[in-house]
Amino acid sequence: MTTPTKTVQPYRSALHPTRAGFGRLLRAEWTKFWTVRAWLLVLAVAAVVTVVISQMGASGSTTGGGPPVVVGPGGEVVNDSFRFTHRTLTGDGTITARVTGLKDASGKGLGPWTKAGIIVKSSLKQGSPYVAVMATPAHGVRMQWNFTHDTAGPSSDLAKAPQWLRLKRLGGKLTGYASVDGEKWTQLGEVGVGGMRGTVQVGLFLAAPVHEIVHRSFGGTSEVAGSGQATGTFDRLTFQGKSTAGGWTDTDIGAPTADGPNSQPGTTTVSPTGTYTLTGQGDIAPDENSPDTVQMSFQGVFMGLLFMVALGTLFVTTEYKRGLIRTTFTATPSRLKVLAAKTTVIAAITFTTGLLATAIGFTLAQKTLRSNGFKSPEFPDLSLLENPALRAVVGSAVLLSLVAVLALSLGVVLRNSAGTIATVVVLVILPQILSFALPLPVAQWLLRVTPAAAFAVQQGVTYYPQVQHNCLPESGCYPLSPYNGLAVLVAYAAAALLLAAWTVRRRDA
Amino acid sequence: MSHTTGATDAAEATIEVRDLRKRFGRTLAVDGLSFTVEPGTVTGFVGPNGAGKSTTMRTVLGLDAPDSGQALIGGRPYHALRTPLLEVGALLDAAALHPSRRGRDHLRWLAHSHGLPMRRVDEVLEQVGMEQASRRRAGGYSLGMRQRLGIAAALLGDPPVLLLDEPVNGLDPEGIQWIRTLLRHLASEGRAILVSSHLMSELEDTADHLVVIGRGRLIADTAVADLLTAASGDRVRLRTSSRTEAMELLAREGGTVAVIDRDTLTVTGLPAERIVELLGASRVPFAEVGAHRATLEEAYMELTRDAVEFTSTPASDADEVTR
Numbered sequence: 001m002t003t004p005t006k007t008v009q010p011y012r013s014a015l016h017p018t019r020a021g022f023g024r025l026l027r028a029e030w031t032k033f034w035t036v037r038a039w040l041l042v043l044a045v046a047a048v049v050t051v052v053i054s055q056m057g058a059s060g061s062t063t064g065g066g067p068p069v070v071v072g073p074g075g076e077v078v079n080d081s082f083r084f085t086h087r088t089l090t091g092d093g094t095i096t097a098r099v100t101g102l103k104d105a106s107g108k109g110l111g112p113w114t115k116a117g118i119i120v121k122s123s124l125k126q127g128s129p130y131v132a133v134m135a136t137p138a139h140g141v142r143m144q145w146n147f148t149h150d151t152a153g154p155s156s157d158l159a160k161a162p163q164w165l166r167l168k169r170l171g172g173k174l175t176g177y178a179s180v181d182g183e184k185w186t187q188l189g190e191v192g193v194g195g196m197r198g199t200v201q202v203g204l205f206l207a208a209p210v211h212e213i214v215h216r217s218f219g220g221t222s223e224v225a226g227s228g229q230a231t232g233t234f235d236r237l238t239f240q241g242k243s244t245a246g247g248w249t250d251t252d253i254g255a256p257t258a259d260g261p262n263s264q265p266g267t268t269t270v271s272p273t274g275t276y277t278l279t280g281q282g283d284i285a286p287d288e289n290s291p292d293t294v295q296m297s298f299q300g301v302f303m304g305l306l307f308m309v310a311l312g313t314l315f316v317t318t319e320y321k322r323g324l325i326r327t328t329f330t331a332t333p334s335r336l337k338v339l340a341a342k343t344t345v346i347a348a349i350t351f352t353t354g355l356l357a358t359a360i361g362f363t364l365a366q367k368t369l370r371s372n373g374f375k376s377p378e379f380p381d382l383s384l385l386e387n388p389a390l391r392a393v394v395g396s397a398v399l400l401s402l403v404a405v406l407a408l409s410l411g412v413v414l415r416n417s418a419g420t421i422a423t424v425v426v427l428v429i430l431p432q433i434l435s436f437a438l439p440l441p442v443a444q445w446l447l448r449v450t451p452a453a454a455f456a457v458q459q460g461v462t463y464y465p466q467v468q469h470n471c472l473p474e475s476g477c478y479p480l481s482p483y484n485g486l487a488v489l490v491a492y493a494a495a496a497l498l499l500a501a502w503t504v505r506r507r508d509a
Numbered sequence: 510m511s512h513t514t515g516a517t518d519a520a521e522a523t524i525e526v527r528d529l530r531k532r533f534g535r536t537l538a539v540d541g542l543s544f545t546v547e548p549g550t551v552t553g554f555v556g557p558n559g560a561g562k563s564t565t566m567r568t569v570l571g572l573d574a575p576d577s578g579q580a581l582i583g584g585r586p587y588h589a590l591r592t593p594l595l596e597v598g599a600l601l602d603a604a605a606l607h608p609s610r611r612g613r614d615h616l617r618w619l620a621h622s623h624g625l626p627m628r629r630v631d632e633v634l635e636q637v638g639m640e641q642a643s644r645r646r647a648g649g650y651s652l653g654m655r656q657r658l659g660i661a662a663a664l665l666g667d668p669p670v671l672l673l674d675e676p677v678n679g680l681d682p683e684g685i686q687w688i689r690t691l692l693r694h695l696a697s698e699g700r701a702i703l704v705s706s707h708l709m710s711e712l713e714d715t716a717d718h719l720v721v722i723g724r725g726r727l728i729a730d731t732a733v734a735d736l737l738t739a740a741s742g743d744r745v746r747l748r749t750s751s752r753t754e755a756m757e758l759l760a761r762e763g764g765t766v767a768v769i770d771r772d773t774l775t776v777t778g779l780p781a782e783r784i785v786e787l788l789g790a791s792r793v794p795f796a797e798v799g800a801h802r803a804t805l806e807e808a809y810m811e812l813t814r815d816a817v818e819f820t821s822t823p824a825s826d827a828d829e830v831t832r
Binding site for chain 2: 008009010011012013014015021024025027028029031032035036037038318319322323324326327329330331332333334508509
């Protein structure tokens with residue numbers, strides 16, 4: 001075979017070879033995005049739907065305002081009602097007592113956070129500052145102050161051995177101690193609490209929070225209300241310090257409105273041998289039962305999310321569907337760079353749009369909620385630039401963005417729009433819906449291990465560990481803390497992205 | 510370094526396929542294929558549908574990983590190219606467009622990926638005659654417009670190497686003429702051009718060189734001129750209104766005569782001068798005598814007739830490569 005001899009000068013591109021940097025790749029992917037009008041439309045719809053549905057959700061929620069609430073030193077709504085056997089203390093002093101028993105007085109079981117102990121409280125006014133050490137049935141010895149602070153002491157079992165407790169006031173400081181024998185003392189903590197100058201009230205207290213046990217199976221929820229009334233026995237009560245007025249006095253803090261129709265007056269009896277028996281109700285703890293007005297301002301995110309999933313998916317699957325991905329990989333042979341650029345562009349677009357939507361949606365919803373009766377002090381005045389509002393607004397935007405990245409990554413793996421969208425919806429939205437119906441432990445497990453856990457970032461109410469709380473999904477409670485919940489979604493998105501990186505390199509385009 | 514300067518300069522505008530093998534499941538799509546596309550030539554890449562042309566092209570472009578063998582552009586594998594659009598232009602599938610993206614915007618993102626100026630987009634659009642249509646959404650394009658846009662995309666980086674998969678498909682006669690002229694022009698500038706087609710006639714007057722494959726294997730790698738010469742042989746083409754008389758006369762004189770149509774014959778074994786002389790002497794009327802020039806299609810048929818294995822299986826899509 002002969003080839004005619006040629007004198008050909010090989011051609012060279014007249015264009016200057018510019019190294020294809022990542023910035024150029026971002027620009028290329030961004031150009032791809034904004035040049036498809038349908039995608040811009042979907043993005044706009046996502047934002048509008050988020051705002052409008054948040055607003056609708058807020059409009060549908062009203063409150064007539066319940067009984068006046070008690071506000072703690074930190075501004076939070078608290079429960080502050082308990083049986084108090086007390087006297088005044090001026091200046092430095094020490095109170096010591098031994099808790100010998102704690103039992104149910106209602107016949108419905110003893111709550112795990114029933115408290116029997118000694119307390120120093122600035123006044124008899126509800127919500128006033130305090131420091132207390134106490135024994136509990138299920139959580140051992142605790143030192144707590146000003147409602148939100150809780151320190152664990154040694155574990156104890158009142159059924160086996162009595163528990164010595166001591167509070168010492170020295171200067172501005174209060175120090176809590178615990179002991180098993182009244183001789184060797186363990187320091188629980190030392191705090192300086194504001195608003196505790198001059199004369200304060202010191203004494204024995206008993207608080208028995210109402211606790212509900214929720215059982216739920218398919219089709220129904222049953223709640224068993226626990227006691228809310230308990231009896232604590234104390235002895236070896238000693239008091240050192242200057243007391244202005246006489247001896248021990250008994251007061252039901254928070255009576256009579258404390259627990260509504262069920263409330264019964266507390267009792268205190270003293271035996272000749274110096275055994276004090278206190279029967280009481282109530283709790284000294286943050287109140288977590290009021291509606292979460294932060295969470296109530298983001299009801300549209302759930303819908304906006306669907307559009308973000310569609311965007312993340314279509315941004316990649318349409319390329320596979322049309323064969324355009326080959327053009328993309330021909331222009332940029334490094335597929336990981338393409339994946340990184342696509343991810344960055346879709347994450348930035350969905351985050352920015354999401355942030356705009358959640359910020360506007362939150363602001364409007366807050367305004368509506370306030371005019372619907374959700375006012376301070378029962379409900380906090382929330383500033384957009386302060387937590388928990390800021391965390392919820394930015395966190396929701398991050399959530400929308402991560403869901404889009406999850407969709408994009410799965411789109412690379414599955415190469416199919418319908419399959420990808422269905423998968424992401426099953427992962428993110430189905431657990432939420434199921435959590436309303438499944439048995440409670442299963443529902444809570446789902447909200448821990450699926451990407452739906454990320455909705456926890458919208459919670460404004462802080463769930464304190466020292467408050468017994470049935471975390472009911474239908475009440476908007478997520479078992480994980482806001483950041484941990486979001487971290488679950490981060491993990492899913494990262495795993496999907498790794499899977500996408502692995503498959504995109506391995507498979508033929 | 511000598512490797513990066515001398516070697517690549519010389520081999521800049523080439524496509525080299527070396528012992529390439531690619532299997533999809535149980536189907537051997539490309540089976541030990543080797544060929545080279547030289548600068549300054551239009552190489553036709555011919556074979557029936559399913560012969561392995563597109564797979565070979567995708568492998569050259571680094572989209573499919575070969576099971577063994579190599580595909581090199583200017584001596585380097587595709588993924589080693591730092592600015593691929595300036596080195597290789599490719600049109601794989603004209604339909605690979607987002608339907609709601611405008612043609613111009615499709616070129617824009619490509620240009621952005623290499624930091625090319627937007628002026629370049631206008632230049633290639635003008636070159637393919639798509640200035641007006643590029644302002645419309647690609648979903649409304651005819652196949653011919655898609656082909657033109659695809660060619661514009663391939664030309665965007667002004668590359669020395671072009672790979673075009675079935676670019677003539679869907680073009681009207683005017684478009685076919687346009688692309689022939691364009692490809693000839695691009696080759697004359699010293700570019701290496703590989704154009705695939707499943708119809709040999711599409712490459713008539715375009716290709717200098719042919720790589721013919723069937724079932725993923727090389728059937729022929731030849732210059733078009735050589736192929737045509739071989740196919741034409743020493744046949745003489747004769748037009749006459751007295752076909753029977755002419756046939757008898759020439760056969761008697763030692764020629765082998767074949768009938769082409771009602772008034773055309775081809776004669777082997779007698780030179781043209783002798784035929785004129787014989788017919789003149791016998792007063793047999795004739796209109797035209799000349800050397801017979803085979804069409805590319807004829808040459809192709811002849812070529813593939815020799816490839817026994819290839820012709821024994823009718824050429825029909827994918828199962829044709831199944832073992």
